[in-house]
Amino acid sequence: MTAPQWMGRISYNGRVFGALPGRPPGPIGYYHQDGDLVWAEFTGGPVRTGRLTGRCSADGVLTLAYSQVMADGQVVAGECVSTPEVLAGGRIRLREEWRRADGSTGTSWIEERS
Numbered sequence: 001m002t003a004p005q006w007m008g009r010i011s012y013n014g015r016v017f018g019a020l021p022g023r024p025p026g027p028i029g030y031y032h033q034d035g036d037l038v039w040a041e042f043t044g045g046p047v048r049t050g051r052l053t054g055r056c057s058a059d060g061v062l063t064l065a066y067s068q069v070m071a072d073g074q075v076v077a078g079e080c081v082s083t084p085e086v087l088a089g090g091r092i093r094l095r096e097e098w099r100r101a102d103g104s105t106g107t108s109w110i111e112e113r114s
Contacts, residue, residue, distance in 0.1 A: 010060035010084055010092065012038050017094065017110040019045075027068075029110070038062055046071050052080070060084040062094070077101045087111075 013033040017040075019026040027050060029042035039053040050068030057063070062082040069075055078100035085093045091112040099105045 009058055010056070010086070012040075012056065012062070012092075015092065016113045017092075018113050020093070020109050020111050026110075028113070038064070042068070054080075060092075066098075089114075 011033055012031040015031045017029045017031065024045070026045035027042040027047040028044045029040045029050075029052075031038065031040040033056060036055045036057070037053075038056045040051070042050045042052070048069045048071055050066060052064045052066040054062055054064030061084070062080070064080045064082065065078070066080060067075070067077040078098055080096050080098040082094040082096045085095070087093055091114060093109060093111045096108040096110065097105075098108065
């Protein structure tokens with residue numbers, strides 16, 4: 001039996017991500033992984049609560065769907081592709097290309113907390 005493609009690659013299980021250093025505080029995300037399945041809970045900054053779920057490819061790229069309730073009560077949903085960059089010491093920075101259900105798009109950066 002051969003090992004699945006994701007074995008031996010980046011694992012997001014137990015990692016915590018937040019805003020880049022020097023940026024205003026934002027949500028903090030708590031990530032979990034089981035095989036290629038990835039999910040997270042996040043809260044903080046303008047986000048009261050949020051969830052994401054998706055898959056991790058063999059190269060560590062995450063393809064995700066998310067939903068969140070903002071501090072102002074707005075409910076936001078969308079999808080995101082997060083591309084990892086492994087930093088010195090093994091921490092991960094994610095470049096997130098997102099698209100909301102309302103059609104708006106953008107790029108966000110988050111970084112693993114030490």
